[in-house]
Amino acid sequence: MKIAELRVTPVAFADPPLRNSTGVHEPYAIRTIVQVRTDEGLEGAGETYGGQSIVEGIEAARPLVIGQSPTRLECMRMAIRDPHVYSPIEVACLDITGKAMGLSVSELLGGPIRNQVEFSAYLFYKYEDENDDWGRVMDPEAMLREAKRFHRTWGFKCHKLKGGVLKPEEELETLRMLREHFGDSHQLRIDPNGVWAVGTSIRMGKAMAQYNMEYLEDPCSGMAQMAEVRENVPVPLSTNGVVTAWSHFPEAVELGPVDVVLSDHHYWGGLVATKYLGHVCEVLGLGVSMHSNSHLGVSLAAMLHAAAVTPQITYACDSHYPWVKEDVIRGEMFRFQDGCLDVPRGPGLGVEIDPEKLGRLHEKYLRAKQARRDDQRLIRTYEPNWVNRFPRW
C-alpha cells in the first residue's frame, strides 16, 4: 500500500472575540486540513495550524510522502524534519493504517490506557459579539458566570483561566471567586501567556498559592526567568512557552524552569512524539499536560488518541473546542460530558472529513483572507489606546 495523493486545504471557522495577553482573536480562526489517500483508496485525515507558511511547508513535503508506505513514519519524520509539517501527515497515515488493520489509532500505538480523556474548561476574558451569546467577560464577576456556564453545560471540573489580560490583582480576584464557588474538588490553573514581569510573577504566584492552584502556566517569558519564579513560588509551574522543542531540554534540565511540560502533537511532531515526550518527561521527573490552540474535530480526535496512549498525561487536557460552532467532520460535533470525551474506538482516528463542510470552511478561508493569525489586528477596535507592552504587567 502506497500513498498516492496528498491534499492540503486551508479552512477558516468563526471564533468569538476571545482575549489574551497580546490581543484578541479575529472573527475567523484558520487551520489546515490534510488528506492522504493510498493507491488502494484508503483515506486518512490530519489537521494542523493555519496559515500560508504551513500550507507551503506541507506542499513542499509532498515528494517525501507520495509513493511511501503509510507505515514508514520514521522515514517520513526524518525526511520532513519540521514537526509542524510532519504531524498532520503522521496522523493521516496512522488513520489509514488503523483503517487498513481495523484498529483505532490508539490501539495501533500500544493501546489506550484510558477510555475517556478529561479536559479543562478553557476560560477566556472576551468582548461581546453579535455572533455569540457569551457576552462581555472583562471582570471577575463575568468570568465566574462564564465558568459556571462551562461547568453547567459540559461538566468541566478543571478550570483554566487565560490570564495576562486584566490587571494581575483582578485575575487573582477571579481565581479567588472560582475557588470559592467550585470548592476544593475542582482544579484551577491560570496562564498569563508569559506577560508578567518576574517580580509580578513571584508576587502573584505567592498570592495564588492560597487558592490551591493545580499549576501556573508561563507567568513570564524566558527559561532563566521562569526558573527564578519557580524557585520563589510554592505553586507548580507549567509551560508551552519555554520548553516547546526537543532542543530545549538540555537547558531546561540545567535551569529547572518548570514542573509540568505541555504536550501538543501539532508542534512536538505527532502522536508517537507525544509518547516520546511523556517518556522523556517521566525520565526527567517532569509532569505532562496538554496544550491547545483553536482547532477542529480532526485535531480533537488526534488529541484524544494522544492522551489515551500517553500514561504520563495525568492532567486534564486543554481544548478551545467548546468555543467552536462548526466543524469539518461528518455527523455531530464532539460534545463534552462531565468534562470528558470518549476516545474514539472506530478504525483509525474515528472521525471522517465531510467534503461539503470542508468546502464551506475553505470558502470562508478564501473570504477571510488571513494568511496568518494576528491577535493584534483588531484589538484597537476594542481598546483604542492599546499599546503592545512586554512584559505587560
Place this chain on the structure above:
Amino acid sequence: MKIAELRVTPVAFADPPLRNSTGVHEPYAIRTIVQVRTDEGLEGAGETYGGQSIVEGIEAARPLVIGQSPTRLECMRMAIRDPHVYSPIEVACLDITGKAMGLSVSELLGGPIRNQVEFSAYLFYKYEDENDDWGRVMDPEAMLREAKRFHRTWGFKCHKLKGGVLKPEEELETLRMLREHFGDSHQLRIDPNGVWAVGTSIRMGKAMAQYNMEYLEDPCSGMAQMAEVRENVPVPLSTNGVVTAWSHFPEAVELGPVDVVLSDHHYWGGLVATKYLGHVCEVLGLGVSMHSNSHLGVSLAAMLHAAAVTPQITYACDSHYPWVKEDVIRGEMFRFQDGCLDVPRGPGLGVEIDPEKLGRLHEKYLRAKQARRDDQRLIRTYEPNWVNRFPRW
C-alpha cells in the same frame, strides 16, 4: 483477539569457555523462551535471560497477560512493571500483531529506517575446549588470530574486545595489533566490564587514544568514577553498567559519566522502550549502541527490528551469536555477511520456534541444572589461584 495461552520454556545451549573479568562462561548458556498464543490460534515468540527468577517472574505475570489483547502493550507494561519480564511478552505480542496485520514488527513500529543492521565482532579471550575449534586465546597474538577469523568468516569491520581479563598492558597491545592489522577503516572498542580502577582507566584511556578507539565501555564501575575517567581521557566512554535503567538518567545528566548508552531491549523493557531510549538519548545529546548477552535467534530477530526502528542506534550492535551453534528457530540459523544481517521482512518477527529444537534445548536445560548464570563456578578449574578481586587491575 485475546491472549489465551502463555508458555515459558527455559533452555540451555552449548557455550565455549569464554573469559570475562569475573570468570568464565559455563558449558551451557541459559535462556528463557516465551510463547504467546491467541484465541484465534496466532502464535508469537519472545526470548529473554535465563534463570529461575526470570521464569518465576514471567509465570507471575500470567494473569496480567491472559485475556488481554496483544495490542494492549502499554497496559501490560504498566501492570507488569519489571522490564525484564515485560520485554519477551511485548516481543511475542508484536510478533502476533504483525502476523495478524501481515506486517513485520519493524513496519508496525514506525517502519524500518535501515534494511540491514551492522554488528561488531564480539572478541573474547578464552580457554580451549574439546567442543570448539577456536582453541586457547589468552594473549594478543591469539586474539589477533581470532579477530582475523571473525573477519574472514563473517566480514565484521567493527571489533569489540571483551577486556578486563589480561593485564591492561596486554590488552592495550592487543588493541595495537588489531589496529595495525585492520587499518583505520575498521572500528575498535574495548569493554573491561568495569574492573579497572579509576587510575588504570585513565592511564589506559589516554594510552589507547592513539589507536583511534570508537569507544571505551565501562572501564570502571560507578557513575562518579566513570565521570572522573571521562573528564580525563580523550576516548568516548560507553556503558551498560552505570546507565541501565530510566531511573539512572537524572544522576547521569548531572554527572555526565558517558558519551554513549547501550540499548538492550531485554532490560530496557522491549522494542518500543528501545525507541524511547533512542529518543531520550538524542534529547540529552548521548549516542546509542546495543549490548548483548549470550542469546538465540528469537532475541536476534528482535534486536534486528529494534535496531531497524531506532535511528539513534548509529553504532554496530554487539551480539554473542557467532559463538552459538544451536538454536530454537525453524530452518537455518542467522549467518552474518559483511558483518551485517538483513532485517527480517516476513510478518511479525520473521522467525518461528521449532518445537523439536525447543524440546531439545529444554532437555539440555533440565540436565544442566543451572538455576542462574555463574561465571565464577568453573574459573578455578582453569585458574587454580583465582581470587575475585574488585577492581581487578
